[in-house]
Amino acid sequence: MIYNPVFGNHDTGMHPENKKRLDCFGDLPVTKLQYDENPLKLVHSPEYIRQVRELSIQGRSLSAETLASEGSFEAAVYAVNATILAGESGDFALVRPPGHHAYSGRANGFCIFNNIAIATRHFLQQGKRVLIFDFDGHLGDGTNDIFYETDEVLYWSIHQLPAFPGHGSANETGVGKGRGYTFNMPLPPHAGDDIFMDAFKTLLPLAKQFAPDIVAVSAGFDAHQYDLLLDLRVTADTFYEIGVALNSNFPNVFATLEGGYNIEELPRLLDNFVNGINGKAKAYSEPRTESDLKVWNQYEMDLNILLSQLKPFWQI
Numbered sequence: 001m002i003y004n005p006v007f008g009n010h011d012t013g014m015h016p017e018n019k020k021r022l023d024c025f026g027d028l029p030v031t032k033l034q035y036d037e038n039p040l041k042l043v044h045s046p047e048y049i050r051q052v053r054e055l056s057i058q059g060r061s062l063s064a065e066t067l068a069s070e071g072s073f074e075a076a077v078y079a080v081n082a083t084i085l086a087g088e089s090g091d092f093a094l095v096r097p098p099g100h101h102a103y104s105g106r107a108n109g110f111c112i113f114n115n116i117a118i119a120t121r122h123f124l125q126q127g128k129r130v131l132i133f134d135f136d137g138h139l140g141d142g143t144n145d146i147f148y149e150t151d152e153v154l155y156w157s158i159h160q161l162p163a164f165p166g167h168g169s170a171n172e173t174g175v176g177k178g179r180g181y182t183f184n185m186p187l188p189p190h191a192g193d194d195i196f197m198d199a200f201k202t203l204l205p206l207a208k209q210f211a212p213d214i215v216a217v218s219a220g221f222d223a224h225q226y227d228l229l230l231d232l233r234v235t236a237d238t239f240y241e242i243g244v245a246l247n248s249n250f251p252n253v254f255a256t257l258e259g260g261y262n263i264e265e266l267p268r269l270l271d272n273f274v275n276g277i278n279g280k281a282k283a284y285s286e287p288r289t290e291s292d293l294k295v296w297n298q299y300e301m302d303l304n305i306l307l308s309q310l311k312p313f314w315q316i
Contacts, residue, residue, distance in 0.1 A: 001274075002082045003028045003094040009071025010097050016229065016261045017110040022096060024263040025270075034081050035074075042121035043114055043146060048105045052076070052112055062107035072097070076112040083115040083256040084122050087216065092274055093256040100140030100218045100258050101165065108142060109165060115256050116218045117146045123214055124152055131156065131212035131250075135200075135242060136220020136258040137230040139168030139184065143218065149178040154210040158199050160223070160230050161186035170306035180313030183207070185306060188298040189231035192289030193238045195299050196223065200242060202303065204249065206314045214252040221260030221269040225289060228261045235286040236265075236272045243276020253277060 008019040040049050055062055056073035079095035086093035099116055101109030120130045132147070134140040134157040147153040159168055174182040183206065185199045221239065223232040246253050255273075260266045271283040291299070307316055 001028060001094050002031045002086050002089075002091050004031055004033050004078060004082065006033070006078050007075050007096045009069070010075035011069035011071060012067040015067050015110075017096065017098065019096070020263050021260070021266065022094060025094065025267050028094070031082070031085070033078050033085065035077060036081055037077055039080055039084060039118050039122060040077065040113055043104050043117045045105050052107070062112060066107040066110055066112065068112070072112065080113050080115050080118050083119045086254040086256060087119045087123060087214065090252060090254050092219070092254070092270075094270075095257055098220070098258045099256070100134060100136060100143045100220070101138070102142040103145055109138065111142060114142050114146065116140070116216050117143050119256070120147070120153055120216050128213040129211065130154075131207055131210055131215045132218065133207070133215055133246070134159070134218035134220070134258070135223065136218055137223035137227070137232050138164055138220065138259060140218050140258070141165040141167065144168065144172075144182060144184070147178065148174055148182060149176045151177045151181050154181050154183070154207060154212065156183040156185075156203060156207055158185045158187065158196065160189060160191070160232050162189075163230055170302040171309055173306070173309045180310055183306065183310065186302050187232060188295045190233060190291065190295050191299060192233040192291045193235055194289070195291045195296065196232070196234050196238055197241065199299070199303065200245070204245065206310060206316065208249060209314050212250065214254070215246060215250045217246070217253060217255035218258045219255040219270070219273060220258030221266055224260070224262065224265055224269055226262050226265050229259070233289040233291075235289055236269050236284045237282065237286060237288060239269050240272035240276040240282045243273045247277045247279060
């Protein structure tokens with residue numbers, strides 16, 4: 001775990017994305033972090049960086065749902081640096097604010113700077129091929145947008161649809177050079193472990209064909225059955241299985257925290273995921289959830305659309 005209490009300086013009050021999301025982990029070892037604003041420029045415009053700094057000082061909102069306080073700019077910069085450090089060390093950046101909804105020029109969906117996209121650009125500069133795997137229950141629309149037109153990065157998301165941000169359908173697979181390099185796998189509301197793992201296992205062989213040097217994980221836990229913001233029914237066991245599979249299929253994996261808003265469940269879910277990657281025993285278990293026929297029918301229709309879109313680019 002890469003953690004620092006500075007992330008609590010992003011004070012959002014009673015907002016769903018608040019400091020209790022990290023406080024719920026109790027006392028954690030503190031990582032000394034570098035403060036460096038330069039990586040922000042890998043993704044974000046100077047005008048947007050300046051805007052975030054000014055609005056944070058004023059304690060004003062950055063978007064309709066993205067709040068800021070006097071300490072938000074500093075916390076967001078440290079979150080970026082922590083995510084880059086996680087990539088270099090193969091660790092988990094336990095940060096806030098999250099990042100995957102942030103666009104190059106605007107805040108969105110509780111996110112200020114796009115931590116995973118900045119870290120990805122950092123590794124692209126080193127000549128590495130990067131797979132971004134986003135299992136947050138919401139589409140990481142900022143990350144999706146940033147890499148939508150490039151074949152240098154493979155972006156793979158499994159998310160609920162309909163849900164915020166309102167897109168991420170199976171036929172959204174990139175444009176121009178990026179055609180076929182975005183895997184958007186939408187899941188219907190009430191999809192359970194069976195569908196989530198089917199989506200993961202079906203698309204994993206295609207992601208492996210990309211032959212990434214490093215896998216950057218946007219680790220959101222709001223697909224869990226007791227999360228407050230979505231209607232998926234994933235259990236702690238699935239997060240463990242995902243960790244096991246990533247560890248066994250890719251040599252270099254790191255992650256940064258995105259969503260997950262049930263603070264009683266979040267530490268258990270993250271522990272399961274990390275234990276899976278580290279080859280340790282499952283920390284927590286729940287009875288597996290199964291999806292009804294109507295949900296399966298919708299999922300299979302979307303999966304077939306996605307596979308038909310990807311067939312010209314990958315061996316299916």
